[in-house]
Every structure is written in C-alpha cells, then in structure tokens.
Amino acid sequence: GLGEVRGDGSGVGEARRMLPQALNDRLREQARRLGVSLASLCHLAWGQVVARSSGREQVVFGTVLFGRMHAGAGADRALGLFINTLPVRLDLDGTGVAASVRTTHARLSELLAHEHASLALAQRCSGVAAPAPLFGALLNYRHNTPAAMAGSGTDDGLSGVEWLGGEERTNYPLTLSVEDYGEALGLTAQVVEPVSADRVCGYMQHVLEQLAEALERAPDRPVRELDILPAAERTYLLEDLNRTAAAYPSQRCVHELFEAQVRQAPEALAVVHEDERLSYGELNARANRLAHHLIGLGV
Structure with missing residues (x-):
C-alpha cells in the first residue's frame, strides 16, 4: 500500500x-x-x-x-x-x-x-x-x-579532497x-x-x-x-499487545458475572448475529428457558 x-x-x-x-x-x-x-x-x-x-x-x-x-x-x-x-x-x-x-x-x-x-x-x-x-x-x-x-570519505589517490556528504x-x-x-x-x-x-x-x-x-x-x-x-x-x-489483564471478581462464576450485568444494564446490546440482536435481558430470559428445559430432561 x-x-x-x-x-x-x-x-x-x-x-x-x-x-x-x-x-x-x-x-x-x-x-x-x-x-x-x-x-x-x-x-x-x-x-x-x-x-x-x-x-x-x-x-x-x-x-x-x-x-x-x-x-x-x-x-x-x-x-x-x-x-x-x-x-x-x-x-x-x-x-x-x-x-x-x-x-x-x-x-x-x-x-x-x-x-x-x-x-x-x-x-x-x-x-x-x-x-x-x-x-x-x-x-x-x-x-x-x-x-x-569503514565510512572513509577520502581516498589516498585523492589527497586534498574533502568528503562533504551524499544522499541517494x-x-x-x-x-x-x-x-x-x-x-x-x-x-x-x-x-x-x-x-x-x-x-x-x-x-x-x-x-x-x-x-x-x-x-x-x-x-x-x-x-x-x-x-x-x-x-x-x-x-x-x-504478547505485549495482548496484555489485557484486568482486575475482576475472580471468586464469582461466569454466569454470576453475567447476571450482574443483566441487573446493571438489561437493555444493553449483548449479542448480534446477522440480523438478530439480543439485549442482556432477552439473552438472560432465553438462557433461563434453555436451562429449565435441560433440567426437565434430567441434566
């Protein structure tokens, strides 16, 4: 380019x-x-x-x-x-x-x-x-x-000649x-x-x-x-450009962190796939429905 x-x-x-x-x-x-x-x-x-x-x-x-x-x-x-x-x-x-x-x-x-x-x-x-x-x-x-x-600017055969510089x-x-x-x-x-x-x-x-x-x-x-x-x-x-370490409540599980985000900003955009968009509240509702369905199957 x-x-x-x-x-x-x-x-x-x-x-x-x-x-x-x-x-x-x-x-x-x-x-x-x-x-x-x-x-x-x-x-x-x-x-x-x-x-x-x-x-x-x-x-x-x-x-x-x-x-x-x-x-x-x-x-x-x-x-x-x-x-x-x-x-x-x-x-x-x-x-x-x-x-x-x-x-x-x-x-x-x-x-x-x-x-x-x-x-x-x-x-x-x-x-x-x-x-x-x-x-x-x-x-x-x-x-x-x-x-x-060696960077020599003079030549023994050119005595009296001073090298001033050059650029190409x-x-x-x-x-x-x-x-x-x-x-x-x-x-x-x-x-x-x-x-x-x-x-x-x-x-x-x-x-x-x-x-x-x-x-x-x-x-x-x-x-x-x-x-x-x-x-x-x-x-x-x-490595250097990927140093994204940040402090977070590591004692909590991922789903707990997600639910905290749901409570904090339920209308915020969470997922985009092609033309479908889900907020944190909508995604949480779908996840809960899936979880209850799996529990009903004995998972």
Missing part, C-alpha cells in the same frame, strides 16, 4: 546495519555449497520479506543490474553508469528452500541476457497497464570496497541495498514514512538467518515457512 516517493525524498527514512560475521560466513558457505551466487540467496530472502509483507506468494520486485556484462567491445574503457533496473518474479510457495535458491539463481541468470532492455519495454511486455508500476520494492545488491565499510534516493517506496564488502555484509534500507526502515532491515536479517538455518538443517523445508519477524517484534505483537 505504499505509494511512490515524490518531491525531494525528504519523507524517506534510512537505516543501516552490519550483519553478524557468523551469519555472513554461513551464507557464503551455503552459496558455495549450492554453486550459486550469494546475491541469489539475498534475492530469495528479500522476496520472502515482500511476500510476507504483502500477503502474497507470487511477488515481483525490481533488481539493479550491473549493465556491463553484455555491453559489447570497449565497455570496460567507457565511463559512466551502465546500471539498469528490471523486474524479477519469485514464487514463495511450498517449494523446498534449496530448490528455491537454485530457481532464483537461474532466473537472475536469465535476466542478465536482458540487462539492457528498458524498464518501459518490460512494462509493455507485461500485463500491467501503465501508469501502474511493475513493482514498488527494489533490491540493489552491490559490491563495495572495505574502505566504504529513488522513487520506489521500499528500497533495500545489500552491501557486499567481500568478507562482510551490510544492509541499507530506504523506506517511505511512516514505515520504519530499521524494521525492514530487521526483517531481512531475520529471514537470512532462517534461510541459513534451513539450508544447513532442512533444505527441503517449504520456502513459504521462512519467518521474517525478529523475536522482539513477535513478542510485541503476540
């Missing part, structure tokens, strides 16, 4: 976090074992975040492509950005986790053949009529240098960048308010942990069962 980002992007929140080193190592080991890229694992995990957040098992989100793989002769000497963004569709269903990883890897590999196709062409080839966007969520898997991880924004309301530093992984989320960007990072980290666990111990586990809720948020939703 999030709309596109408009204006100067000031309504977008940003959050960054580094993933635990142990999780980084486990994910890379599983990618090597399956013979796929680490990016494939991250795409599958992001697909599950989108699926669980939208209540769908078939999801489409955008992925940022490098753009130089099929750029032709001399592309390695050309300046400028070659990047492109295209949609990828994943099925987060009853398929096993390991099989889903391999399918994701295959779909990303197939997409590379079209890395120079325009997003407008993809829109025309789809069943989605403009101006509705093909997707509202974006994943950018990018390789960074260790210096970038897109029109997509939900953007996640996976920062691959070679031996470490980080997340950067940009999300239109009021959704918390840090919560989105938490979802992604948790599903990556679930994915690593499943690949290690239960590779045939259905991918739809991967959870995205961190323990703290699950506790908040299921």
